[in-house]
Amino acid sequence: MISNLNRQPSESEDQGLDQAEEKKSSLDTYLASIGLGQWVPEIHSAIAQGAQDVLAIMTQPWSVDKIRQMAREMRHSPAGIIQVTGIMWYLTYLSIERGQTFVTGAYLCRDPEGRLSAYFGGIGSPRLSSHLKRHVSPGCTTGIDLGFTAGKSSKAGKSGIAPERPPPPPLPHGHCHVLSIAIVNDTRRGKCLYLKPERYGVHGLRNLAHHTIMYGKSLKRKHTFGGNDVPGMRKERIPDDVVAAFAEVVTALEDGADAITEVGRGGKGEGIGGMYEFLTRKLGQADKGAALLPEGSEKxxxxxxxxxxxxxxxVHLRFGNEVVIDLPTEVKRSLLEAPGVVSLFPVTGL
Structure with missing residues (x-):
């Protein structure tokens, strides 16, 4: 029998190790750039924890109702805060990988069975939101505050979290609240989950005042050309130059005005996905000779x-410049690992 003790890594294994080190280096560089370098070990663990929890939620044979029930058991608990923090750090890690980090922005996650949506629907508290109003059903919008007193440890409970567990690391850019919106049976996107980390929650006068101020600033930005495409912003709003370009190329078409209205702007229409569908459909008809486009329009x-x-x-899914994540594909990849990390699901005692 051939011993493997002295076996040298193969070329493919070397490449895999190099890629892992490169990703780790990119992550650490990003953390240092946003002032979280002192949290590197904790953030590595949080990402690994979040990845394992998303994997469990997406792949275990629990019903959607069961997932919602399990999550509801952790609402307002330290265990729930740890879990949501880990999941948001995992999504941040995926955005770092593709060079799509943001200061203000959101994630649109493909969730074809509504499993992660059920989790956030259970662990969050109902709240109002001005985002994606056209695509939201009643009761599908929740929020969770991630406030955690520094130095305080979590206590063991129904979640099975070990006592004396340290608090989770902070999210980037002072975000301490997560808005979640379940998008159900959208004609273009199926089931998706919209997640937006925010700097302020929705409880208390201070948070309400800050939300009012931020909403006022967003209204001003909507009426300023280029305001939806400033550096550090990745939201569901279509960049203004893209809106203008689409209007220019379709305005001569018979149904161009309807297409502009349908695409919308400010997160109130079908967005870039609607543009893509309209353009591919019209050009496909022209290629087949089923439609004649005005001179110059086709080019x-x-x-x-x-x-x-x-x-x-x-491009076929997105509303605007948000980070789009294909969760079913991502959880099949090799996930970031950290010592002692195991899935916090299922919740014990249920």
Missing amino acids: RMRCLLERLESKYDF
Whole structure:
């Protein structure tokens, strides 16, 4: 029998190790750049924890109702705060990998069975939101505050979290609240989960005042050209230059005005995904000879379509410039590991 004790790593294994080290280096560089370098070990563990919990939620044979029930048991608990923090750090890690981090922004996660949506629907508290109103059903919007007193440890409970567990690391850019919106049976996107980390919660006069101020600033930004595409912002709003380009290329079409209204802006329409669908459909009809486009329109439409495809991933799904994550695909990848990390699901005692 051949001993493996002195076996040298293969070329493919070497490449895998190099890629893992490169990802770790990119993560650490990012953390240092945003002032969280002192939290590197804790954040590595949080990412690994969040990845394991998302994997469990997405793949275990629990019903959606069971997931919601399990999550509801942890509402307002230290265990729930630890879990949500880990999940948000995992999504942040995925955005770092693809160079799509943000100061203010949101994630749109493919959730075809509504499993992660059920989790956030259970662990969060009902709240109001001005985001994606056209795509939201009653009762599908929740929020969770991630406030955690520094130095305080969590206590063991129904979650099975070990006592004396240290508090989770802070999220980037002072975010301490997570807005979640379950998008159900959207004609273009199916089931998705919209997650937006925010600096303020919704409870108390201070938080309410800050939300009012931020909402006022967003209204001003909507009326300032380029305001939806400033550096550090990745929201569901279509960048203004893309809105203008689409309006220019379709305005000569018979149904161009309806397309502009349908696409919408400010997160109130079908967004970039709607643009992509309209352009591909019209150009497909022209290619088949089923439609005649006005002179000059076809070339401009093709140029815009190529621009969208080169600038955005998941162009057929997205609303605006948000980070789009295909969760079913991501959880099948090799996940970041950390010592002592195991899934916090299932909740014991249920």
